[in-house]
Amino acid sequence: MFYICSMSGVHVIWFKRDLRVHDHAALAAAVASGAPILPLYIFEPGYWALPEHSRRQFDFVRDSLEELDAALKARGTKLVIRMGSAIDVFSALHQKHGIAAIHAHEETGLQWTFDRDRAVRRWARNAGISLREQPQNGVQRALQSRDGWANQWEAFMRRPRLVAPEALKPSAADSEEWPLPQDFGLGADDCPQRQKGGRMAAVDCLRSFLESRGRTYQKSMSSPLTAADACSRLSPHLAFGTVSIREAWQAAQKAQHEHGRSGDTGFAASIGSFISRLQWHCHFIQKLEDQTSIESRNLHPGYDGLRPEPLAGDPRLAAWIEGRTGFPFLDACMRSLRETGWLNFRMRAMVMGFASHHLWLDWKQPAEHLAALFTDFEPGIHYPQAQMQSATTGMNTPRIYNPVKQSQDQDPDGAFIRRWVPELSGLPAEWLHAPWEAPASVRARAGIVLGQTYPMRIVDHMAAAEEARSRIFAVRKRAGHGAQADALQARHGSKRSGIPFRGQQAARRQAVPRAPEPAQLSFDLHLTPPSQAHAS
Ligand SMILES: Cc1cc2nc3c(=O)[nH]c(=O)nc-3n(C[C@H](O)[C@H](O)[C@H](O)COP(=O)(O)OP(=O)(O)OC[C@H]3O[C@@H](n4cnc5c(N)ncnc54)[C@H](O)[C@@H]3O)c2cc1C
Structure with missing residues (x-):
């Protein structure tokens, strides 16, 4: 095979549903290699053609990619956009730039993405390219038993967050023009109040929820009149990874501790309830990870x-x-x-x-x-x-x-x-x-x-x-x-997983705040002004 770059090759970071540079295991691994890195996002027509996908999600992803691109540019490189099937894109990039390794997070998605990832793994093996996938949340791949799952989940959340790299060594790859929704047959979408994507909006959501909006979370979450403001609204950000679930969990632990210490036990209880839901997030995803047929057949x-x-x-x-x-x-x-x-x-x-x-x-x-x-x-x-x-x-x-x-x-x-x-x-x-x-x-x-x-x-x-x-x-x-x-x-x-309490019970139990560990106390999502969060 003919490579323009040296045979040592570039390290690709394949961004999927992890559109951030903070607490990003795949990015950290690529940087640790010391090689030039190629941050890649592939717009796959087959993915956007699935009935579950829509213009509002596409627009959220576009917002998030724009901020990700800005964050990468601030660090000396840029996001490389490609449109096509993953295998075609990787093959073309390999021919031109010589890929030494691909770094990605494990994705628990629809059968389509499971199959796509399997095909990419096969292709990489045949091409002699190392493909390194890492967990991005408390969901475990090839889980043998649910016993003790909750403890392992918490251990993952307690690990220190990975700091965003300060500088990135660029590769020679250029981005193609960014595609439009129309390129995928995604027409107009009547969603004028869609949440905005991107890291800045994610940090804003988390901060405002933990500092004020979440005070009445427990009693306001059930009515659509009050829930829109009192719930965290982090869901699209967690789904597309503009903030990691560990960042959310650690910030929530810290906030719960602070509200408890200042005597605002109601607020602390609400945050406890939110923390339980972060665990449910992974608990539910683990089900699909373990049994992909849940998407299509009765359990x-x-x-x-x-x-x-x-x-x-x-x-x-x-x-x-x-x-x-x-x-x-x-x-x-x-x-x-x-x-x-x-x-x-x-x-x-x-x-x-x-x-x-x-x-x-x-x-x-x-x-x-x-x-x-x-x-x-x-x-x-x-x-x-x-x-x-x-x-x-x-x-x-x-x-x-x-x-x-x-x-x-x-x-x-x-x-x-x-x-x-x-x-x-x-x-x-x-x-x-x-x-x-x-x-x-x-x-x-x-x-x-x-x-x-x-x-x-x-x-x-x-x-x-x-x-x-x-x-x-x-x-x-x-x-x-x-x-x-x-x-x-x-x-x-x-x-079996060890998630013994649900709903109000869990919230009451968690309302007794435990002192966060030192790593959490130093976590200061709150103090990052939105403008910096945007650039970082
Ligand atoms: C039929 C049905 C479909 C759903 N589809 C989705 C979906 O596609 N994407 C999605 O993120 N949530 C889904 N949920 C779960 C839940 O309704 C949303 O996570 C929540 O309303 C999102 O708002 P929030 O971020 O303000 O939640 P908050 O109440 O602030 O909770 C914080 C986070 O915890 C997680 N979470 C909250 N409730 C649940 C739950 N019951 N199960 C698992 N995780 C939870 C989510 O990640 C959420 O963002 C679905 C629920 C039902 C009943």
Whole structure:
């Protein structure tokens, strides 16, 4: 093979869902080699063509890459952008620049990325190139047993963060022109309130959450009215790696300690609750890492064939996606998701469950649609959660959310509904949650004609929930169901992993702040002004 560079070759850092220079194991390993480095991001057409991927995620990635490029330029090199399949791109770069090693983080993604990574590994082996993949969070590759998982996770989080390198030795490689969303068939996206990508926004989110926004996290997270501000909003940043989960965990430990020490125990408890969720983040991703079929097949085979797959153009699926089910709160959630790219956990669970239980649709297509609407799409959280909310894991107690009760509980005055379903805004609050129950005269005064100005409800939710419950429990009663569920629990469950407390209990326990270790005390994400964070 002919190389322009010396045979010693360049070290490629293959950026995927780790778009930062801080606490970046692959970058640190490349720098340690002393060789010229080639920071690479590949826009892969096959990846962006998957139904889960969308323009809002693409735009978030573009924001993040622009800041990453600036951070690399500040250190003497630049981001090399390529468009094409990974193997084609690596082959061409190898021919021109001679690749000695490729450094990357392990990625727990869709089957597509698992297959792609396997193919790249094979290609590198054949080309005599060393491919070094490292864990980027507490998810473990080739895990043999879940026993003690939580302790290993915490040990990973406690390790010192890797400092961003000060200077990088550039290679001769130039970037191609950055592609546009249209190059991948990603048209306009109606998401004016999408979260901005990039390191600066990530640091801002984390800092404002830990310093002030998170004070009422525990009690505000369930309502979409309060959750948008009181939750961390770190999800797209964790999904695309503009901040590492270890950075978030260490900063949260420090904040929890400080709030506890200053007597703000409520705030400390909220941060404790957030810390538990950072562990759930990896706990869920570990499931997909261990069993890639969770993306496409029921975790518990007892549920195979239980629900029909929606046919193309199924009007119920379309009504659900477009927020036209006739359930005002549910429609408000779907419409707000379309415009913001985010929804709080409780409402994600409710909308997913509505498709699976009330509409009795197989979870795969609704889950794909939701994934594309989430700026923070994280395969390892999304698919295990989609199955959990659809009661196809066999190992979780089924929970069917009532969209009217959730509406009354989480949006009692109807402010969220009025904002996102303005055609109902004339209805008094007492009728907003279930407009079909309002006297005809009240609806007439509010200018509402069901079926014309706003849809009739698509289903009788009480009867549909009852029917779903009895079908699911019939499966749970079948011979062999329990044994299979136990095996799944052993493989994927939180008990074996050593995650004993959930929700409020975990938060209360974590509210007793432990003194952070010295490495954490020196961690000062808070003091990094946004302008510096941008450049660094
Ligand atoms: C059907 C369904 C699909 C989901 N799909 C995704 C997804 O694609 N990407 C995604 O990041 N989250 C997903 N979640 C989990 C959760 O709803 C979001 O992580 C959360 O709403 C993001 O907002 P936040 O960052 O402000 O969360 P916070 O409440 O501030 O939590 C901090 C972080 O902890 C993690 N986390 C929080 N809740 C959970 C949970 N229940 N399980 C696992 N990790 C959690 C996330 O990384 C989150 O960013 C899904 C939940 C459901 C029910």
